[in-house]
Amino acid sequence: MKYSLLMIIFLMSSTAQASYCSGKNWQDAYQFYTHNIDLLNQHIDSYNVLLGKGEGQTFNNENEYESAKLVITELDQLSVDVENLASKFNKVKQLWQIISTHCLMDDELDYNHRAIENARGADIGRREVNDLLARIELLRQRFLTAIELANDNRHMLTW
Numbered sequence: 001m002k003y004s005l006l007m008i009i010f011l012m013s014s015t016a017q018a019s020y021c022s023g024k025n026w027q028d029a030y031q032f033y034t035h036n037i038d039l040l041n042q043h044i045d046s047y048n049v050l051l052g053k054g055e056g057q058t059f060n061n062e063n064e065y066e067s068a069k070l071v072i073t074e075l076d077q078l079s080v081d082v083e084n085l086a087s088k089f090n091k092v093k094q095l096w097q098i099i100s101t102h103c104l105m106d107d108e109l110d111y112n113h114r115a116i117e118n119a120r121g122a123d124i125g126r127r128e129v130n131d132l133l134a135r136i137e138l139l140r141q142r143f144l145t146a147i148e149l150a151n152d153n154r155h156m157l158t159w
Contacts, residue, residue, distance in 0.1 A: 020102030029095040093122035
């Protein structure tokens, strides 16, 4: 977040650059975008690991039960991390829109169109974030349901 804020301030306040439609701004925006894509991929990998932890477990013994509670905690943290990534994709889109506008003003129509396409790519990244958030919540609910069933079974056995 610190990096993105600095980049936006730099892009908005820099008078030393001849044009916002420059190679430096393109490089900065692209690096910011690819960094966020890499983070998204890491979060997807984390989700897949957590998804694998639930396969085949019955949550009937104490270790599996405690493991499920731990997975829910990990899913909650993953959800927070992924939600933070959503705002970064919004900032990437804003950067490409700023670049696009300045390319248009500089009569650099090809660069303007490319910057618009890159802003659409940031939108796709944001949709991927939303999809991952939905999958995280669904998996979280599955674990909660399994824990509730295990609790119900425990209570029935103690009668």
